[in-house]
Amino acid sequence: MHCFKHQEQHAIGICANCAKAVCEQCCREDARKIACSDTCVQELFVEQQTTDGLRGSLGIGIKPPMPPSVSTYFLFGMILLLTGVYMSFQRGGFDILTFAIAAAFFVMSGMSYRQYRSRCLSC
Ligand SMILES: [Zn+2]
Ligand SMILES: [Zn+2]
Incomplete structure (x- = not known):
């Protein structure tokens, strides 16, 4: 695929408005889309504004939905945390391994959430 304007240049993307192939030189960087x-x-800007306005009036959040991984990891973390507490009581000791895995799940949940937040800021 080559640029619509520069036949010698390889296209890096397709214009989101008119579907022409564009090279790095032609790609407008200030656009959210190519x-x-x-x-x-x-x-595209006008279109985006309209979509945002429409979504706002419909009461649908402009933010993308939270990825399921955030709640899944969090849930796993909670289950393991509770298991850890239960095991600790059962054994009368501190079940460090279960707590460590639970912590790891909380970290992963947090990271997914941060990823989701950063994605939201750029959109
Ligand atoms: Zn175009
Ligand atoms: Zn070009």
């Missing part, structure tokens, strides 16, 4: 020209940037 666009081939300022006109397309403008049109």
Whole structure:
């Protein structure tokens, strides 16, 4: 696939507005999506505004839904934490391994959440 304007350049993407293949040189960096020209940037911007406005009026959050991994990891962490507490009582000692795995799940949950937050800021 080659750029619509520069036949010798390999395209890095397709304009989100008019579906032309664009090279690095032609790709507009200020666009949230790939666009081939300022006109397309403008049109995409207007489209985005409309979509945002529509979503807002419909009461749908503009933020993307939280990835299921966040709650899944958190749930696993909670289960392991409770298991750890239970095992500690049963054995009369401190079940460090279960607590360590539980902590690891909480960390993974936190990382997924951070990833979700950063993705949201860029969109
Ligand atoms: Zn275009
Ligand atoms: Zn080009």
